[in-house]
Amino acid sequence: MTHTELEITAELVRELLRDQHPDLADRPLGLGARGWDNQLWRLGDDLAVRLPWATRTADALLRKEYAWLPALAPHLPLPVPVPQRFGEPSGRFPRPWIVTTWVPGTPADRAPATRAADAADSLAAFLTALHRPAPTGAPVGRDRGGPPADRAEQFAKMLASATEPGLVPDPGAVRAVWEDAAAAPDWAGPALWLHGDLHPANVLTADGALCGVIDFGDLCAGDPACDLAAAWILLPDGAADRFHDAYQPAPDAATLRRARGWAVLRALAGILIADAGVHGRPGGKPTWGPPARTALRRLTAAARR
Structure with a gap:
């Protein structure tokens, strides 16, 4: 079932808790957010x-997080939402669900980071800690963690969709960044743990500082360039160089080229979701x-210089 088939209400959530986790059922309950994949209460x-x-x-993404x-x-x-309880599918709600810790803060798409040095250092420390070799059996990303060149068809469609209504001022420059990233050598190191979806929401x-990272539904193992793209998406102007200096081990030139390609993909997706919409899908803002x-x-x- 999707949002078009089942309405999630406070009454439903409380009933699910009473059925499976009754010790939590009488706590105060209120809608936190409606995201791309999940609702958060x-x-x-x-x-x-x-x-x-x-x-x-x-x-499957919730089961992976748990x-x-x-x-x-x-x-x-940085604080992250740590799963505490699992909710089994039932006749009342035929999908799995989880109870996690609550991470306070405001999503960066609504309150961007403004303290450039602090934000760069915090993001670098977070990704340095996360980007460790993943064990055998770690999840493979749906479409994250591989070479940007594998996403060439998606890039072409996204750029065309954003260019037609005039949402991209210089599509040639965007294409140049992408082509450089796609031509960069592939990641030759071990598959590292990745968040996989580091966009501002x-x-x-x-x-003005980073205080938490949420939504690990795209957690996977692969090329760190996928996450390093966040430097261009999340940080204030002028902070990317400090981030790259603070992140360890220092990314080589090929990794930075691939990261710029991932940043282009994420930026085009954000523009299309925000300005062109994606067939009325929820989550786009x-x-x-x-x-x-x-x-x-x-x-x-940077590409023009």
């Missing part, structure tokens, strides 16, 4: 209930547009 001061609603793939994130979370320097801020356009400006300006 805040449960008391320190927990949240995460339920799939808008895509059929969300079930299986892997608790072991990774203690080693990460999945990073939290407080007082106007607030995704400004950071995506800023990222393209940064990336294409």
Whole structure:
């Protein structure tokens, strides 16, 4: 079932808790967010209930978070939503769901990071800690963690969709960044743990600094360039160089080229979701547009030099 077939209400969430986790059922409950794959209901001061609603793939993503994130979370320097309980599919709600810790903060698409040095250092420390060799059996990304060249067809479609209504001022410069990334040598190191979806709606801020990272549904193993793209998407102007200096081990030139390609893909997706829409899919927000356009400006300006 998707959002078009089943309405998620506070009454439903509380009933699910009473059935499977009755010790949590009487806590205060309120809607936290409706995201691309899941709804988030805040449960008391320190927990949240995460339920799939808008895509059929969300079930597997929640199971993956529940299986892997608790072991990774203690080693990460920023708070993340750690799964605490699992909800089995039932007649009342035929999909899995989880209870996680609540991470306070405001999504960066609504409150961008403004303290450039702090944000660069925090993001570098987080990704340095996360990007460790993944064990055998670690999840493979749906379409993350491989060479950017594997996404050539998707890039062409996205660029055409954004260019036709005039959403991309200089498509030639965007294409140049992408072609350089696609031509870069592939990652030759071990498959590293990746967040896989570091866009502004999945990073939290407080007082201009990063204070949390959420939504690990795309957690996977692969090329760190996929996550390093976040430097152009999340950080204030002028902070990318500091981030690259702070991240360890220092990325080589080929990795940075691939990261720019991933940043282009993420920026085009943000522009299309915000400005062109994706057939009315939930989760797309106007607030995704400004950071995506800023990222393209940064990336294409560098390509022109």
